[in-house]
Amino acid sequence: MTNSNVVLHVADVHKRFGGLHALADIDLQVEEGQTHAIIGPNGAGKSTLLNVIIGKLAPTSGAVVFDGTVLTGKKPYQINQLGIARVFQTPEIFADLSVLQNVMIPALAKRDGAFKLNMLRTLESETEIRAEAEHMLEDVGMISRREMAAGSLSRGDKRRMELAMCLIQRPRLLLLDEPTAGMSRHDTNTTIELLKKIKSRGMTKVIIEHDMHVVFSLADKISVLAQGRIIADGTPDQVRGNPKVQEAYLGGAH
Amino acid sequence: MLTMPRNDLLLFLGFAIAVLTMPIWMAPFGAAYPDLLQRFMIYGLFALGFNILFGLTGYLSFGHAAFFGVGSYAAVWSMKLLTIDALPAMIFALIISGIFALAIGYVSLRRSGIYFSILTLAFAQMSYNLAYSVLTPITNGETGLQLNINDPRYLDRMFSAATPSVPSPTMLGLPLTGFTGFYFCAGFLIIAFFIAQRITGSPFGMMLKGIKSNQTRMNYTGFNTRPYTLAAFVISGMYAGLAGSLLAITDPLAGAERMQWTASGEVVLMTILGGAGTLVGPVIGAWLIKYFENIFSAINENMLARFWDFLPDGLDHAAVVVSAKFVGEGWFLTLGLVFVLIVVFLPGGIMEGVRRIASWIDRNRKSTPKSASPKTQPAE
Numbered sequence A: 001m002t003n004s005n006v007v008l009h010v011a012d013v014h015k016r017f018g019g020l021h022a023l024a025d026i027d028l029q030v031e032e033g034q035t036h037a038i039i040g041p042n043g044a045g046k047s048t049l050l051n052v053i054i055g056k057l058a059p060t061s062g063a064v065v066f067d068g069t070v071l072t073g074k075k076p077y078q079i080n081q082l083g084i085a086r087v088f089q090t091p092e093i094f095a096d097l098s099v100l101q102n103v104m105i106p107a108l109a110k111r112d113g114a115f116k117l118n119m120l121r122t123l124e125s126e127t128e129i130r131a132e133a134e135h136m137l138e139d140v141g142m143i144s145r146r147e148m149a150a151g152s153l154s155r156g157d158k159r160r161m162e163l164a165m166c167l168i169q170r171p172r173l174l175l176l177d178e179p180t181a182g183m184s185r186h187d188t189n190t191t192i193e194l195l196k197k198i199k200s201r202g203m204t205k206v207i208i209e210h211d212m213h214v215v216f217s218l219a220d221k222i223s224v225l226a227q228g229r230i231i232a233d234g235t236p237d238q239v240r241g242n243p244k245v246q247e248a249y250l251g252g253a254h
Numbered sequence B: 001m002l003t004m005p006r007n008d009l010l011l012f013l014g015f016a017i018a019v020l021t022m023p024i025w026m027a028p029f030g031a032a033y034p035d036l037l038q039r040f041m042i043y044g045l046f047a048l049g050f051n052i053l054f055g056l057t058g059y060l061s062f063g064h065a066a067f068f069g070v071g072s073y074a075a076v077w078s079m080k081l082l083t084i085d086a087l088p089a090m091i092f093a094l095i096i097s098g099i100f101a102l103a104i105g106y107v108s109l110r111r112s113g114i115y116f117s118i119l120t121l122a123f124a125q126m127s128y129n130l131a132y133s134v135l136t137p138i139t140n141g142e143t144g145l146q147l148n149i150n151d152p153r154y155l156d157r158m159f160s161a162a163t164p165s166v167p168s169p170t171m172l173g174l175p176l177t178g179f180t181g182f183y184f185c186a187g188f189l190i191i192a193f194f195i196a197q198r199i200t201g202s203p204f205g206m207m208l209k210g211i212k213s214n215q216t217r218m219n220y221t222g223f224n225t226r227p228y229t230l231a232a233f234v235i236s237g238m239y240a241g242l243a244g245s246l247l248a249i250t251d252p253l254a255g256a257e258r259m260q261w262t263a264s265g266e267v268v269l270m271t272i273l274g275g276a277g278t279l280v281g282p283v284i285g286a287w288l289i290k291y292f293e294n295i296f297s298a299i300n301e302n303m304l305a306r307f308w309d310f311l312p313d314g315l316d317h318a319a320v321v322v323s324a325k326f327v328g329e330g331w332f333l334t335l336g337l338v339f340v341l342i343v344v345f346l347p348g349g350i351m352e353g354v355r356r357i358a359s360w361i362d363r364n365r366k367s368t369p370k371s372a373s374p375k376t377q378p379a380e
């Protein structure tokens, strides 16, 4: 069953919170270079699945394998250093630092690794990292805000900046938890264009999204999650026509 | 230093000049005597180092006096066993306090927030109690560790015969008394400021700020934050040890009370009063607290009676009784009150006050030319 193109394999993962079976028997394979969307009603367990992948939560049973390496049991920083970055549902940013610094920090993590006692240089002398960060901010259309404190950005801008923080690491796998929530239609479209652009560079993505416009314009594969189970998966067209999916969405809406 | 950004260089030069000219500009305040100025330098250094941990990473240690005390003991031992020269004493103090900080930091940093603070407090109180009990052969208990005429001083003995009296600390033969002692401490404060400035402005410093701002994001960004916080902890412990050794050099007596929790609390107050996270703030906080401590703890009831003399009989007596609680031994009560006021009304400390005033002036200045500009500019 394992295919050589599979970079991420979530194998028989269960996650319980007390009596709540938040993830039940999840088996998910993400292929290299593809955009894999996960959709489902509120509380379905989508964010929990990402939390298990990045090591924020340990699965109750099962394992996550990334490119032949078992992630389960590794620390979040080790998982990131293997090439997995994540945009969170509620932005996780450095609110007290400037936008530019927010983007420089992940670039330094990529260059210097998990720990480096880099005390002899000044930030000003890190010209390459700075240029790289500015370039990244241009890509997401935020260069004019580079000196602003990140905490004072709008919700949509915080997300865009967080996306820049992930992209600057050129991760092999990018996890996006509702990256366009809180964005205007215009910003959503810009973000879709950006995500399409990085897709052409071969970055693998797992994206959680409520906005079906976003899902259908980006996804190669879709998995539908409801009450902790994958109830359907396949290409966008297969999923769109699946009666179970419509039922789950209607059930979730009530 | 050549690669230093211009603003940093100006700040450094300004700081160095302000420190070196202190004997002049402190004179109108009645504080221009070496003994007090030395304490300004020493506690400034202590607060500067404390800020590297607390101000940059946000980890609030309540036990930094332990490193200060360890530095003092180490320095006195070096002066007893090796040489009366100050430099080996300081190097020895740096090494010992660094090792000590590494051990305590390694354990304490397994927790964060309030649990971290309590762990550091517990370790410091343990050190304090040990200094009074089992460790008395090293610390000389309540009497405190002092230089003695019979000290071996092996290194000194190799070059010269024993002196007939207890020697006082020197640096390369120069006695560190009076203003020499002050400039000696001032030199180290300036060097320490330079290093703190470099750390703050380095990529390492930015990582520490990242940890303070959002440790979770640091982890998911690929950083192992533990060694970063441990490095900051050890550096700030060594600053404390260096400050402790300077105190032992200018006044060669090390007592365990330097390790008590009140001493740990004091450096927290200095840092927050001045402005945690800023470079200059903690030093100014230290100066202010040491200055007012000096004034308030010297006031006695007779002085208060004279001060309140203008009040009618009975009332003046009441005023003396109430105000006496805030001076002398009661200085800590005043300090506590000031601290409460600062935290409530100016949580960023004195530096935030300065910033607010500066931006207020800036705004006032900007609004004037703006209203005048339409006249000077041609219509569009």
Ligand SMILES: Nc1ncnc2c1ncn2[C@@H]1O[C@H](COP(=O)(O)OP(=O)(O)OP(=O)(O)O)[C@@H](O)[C@H]1O
Residues within 6 Å of the ligand: A017, A020, A022, A040, A041, A042, A043, A044, A045, A046, A047, A048, A049, A089
């Ligand atoms: N750390 C936790 N402890 C206990 N329960 C949790 C925890 N995290 C999530 N849950 C529960 O698990 C279920 C799934 O949550 P999750 O956040 O994964 O849903 P989601 O699919 O991301 O929903 P949404 O679309 O609202 O973001 C919810 O019932 C939630 O309350």
Ligand SMILES: [Mg+2]
Residues within 6 Å of the ligand: A046, A047, A048, A089, A177
């Ligand atoms: Mg979610």
